[in-house]
Amino acid sequence: MILRYALLLLTTLPIAAVAQEPCLLFDGQDDQVTLPNEVLNTIGTNPFTIEAWVRGVEADQVTHPRILSNRDAVNNGFMFGIHGIWGGSSHKMLCMQLDGLNYILINNGTYNGSVLDGTCHHVAVSKGTDSLRFYIDGLHVGSKVLQGNPSATTTASTMLIGNDGPDPQPFNGNISQVRLWNHVRSQAEIMADKDYSTPGTPSGLVGYWEMREGHGQQ
Numbered sequence: 001m002i003l004r005y006a007l008l009l010l011t012t013l014p015i016a017a018v019a020q021e022p023c024l025l026f027d028g029q030d031d032q033v034t035l036p037n038e039v040l041n042t043i044g045t046n047p048f049t050i051e052a053w054v055r056g057v058e059a060d061q062v063t064h065p066r067i068l069s070n071r072d073a074v075n076n077g078f079m080f081g082i083h084g085i086w087g088g089s090s091h092k093m094l095c096m097q098l099d100g101l102n103y104i105l106i107n108n109g110t111y112n113g114s115v116l117d118g119t120c121h122h123v124a125v126s127k128g129t130d131s132l133r134f135y136i137d138g139l140h141v142g143s144k145v146l147q148g149n150p151s152a153t154t155t156a157s158t159m160l161i162g163n164d165g166p167d168p169q170p171f172n173g174n175i176s177q178v179r180l181w182n183h184v185r186s187q188a189e190i191m192a193d194k195d196y197s198t199p200g201t202p203s204g205l206v207g208y209w210e211m212r213e214g215h216g217q218q
Contacts, residue, residue, distance in 0.1 A: 028172025
């Protein structure tokens with residue numbers, strides 16, 4: 001198994017267009033990035049926003065390709081990824097799973113298309129006190145009401161980018177600019193800086209992984 005180790009990156013970075021940067025490539029077989037789980041464990045039941053750039057082809061993917069997961073069991077923890085075709089959808093769907101419950105929008109809501117069409121897409125989900133808001137390329141495409149008071153905390157010592165521990169479903173394609181915030185970001189905030197590396201140490205940014213091919217992490 002190929003493991004790429006990365007550290008939390010919260011240093012000053014130059015502003016650079018993400019689309020012009022080489023994203024980290026995952027082979028859909030055994031590539032994954034292993035990280036300490038402390039960052040997600042600090043979120044617990046509190047609000048957060050998760051963002052990433054992804055590029056892949058739907059036909060090349062496993063059923064449920066993962067972007068970021070800290071699950072210690074299939075029904076416990078946090079998993080951000082892509083859900084397989086289900087419920088009448090024509091496409092795989094952006095998905096947030098919390099405590100074993102999948103939150104998805106059929107056909108990716110008002111986007112009404114695939115985020116795995118061979119081009120780069122920015123995907124994000126924000127969790128408030130009672131709902132999740134889904135974003136594709138900076139646009140709000142729909143919301144889901146939360147069930148109960150789910151937590152992102154698990155007993156796992158690590159979290160994975162590009163895969164999942166309890167149910168391995170490796171991503172095939174590119175992932176970059178994975179960001180975790182400890183608050184709900186607005187559509188305006190997401191839209192404003194989705195195309196750029198984040199400069200400095202913005203308030204509330206608790207996890208940032210550039211994922212640039214050939215550059216490693218600092």
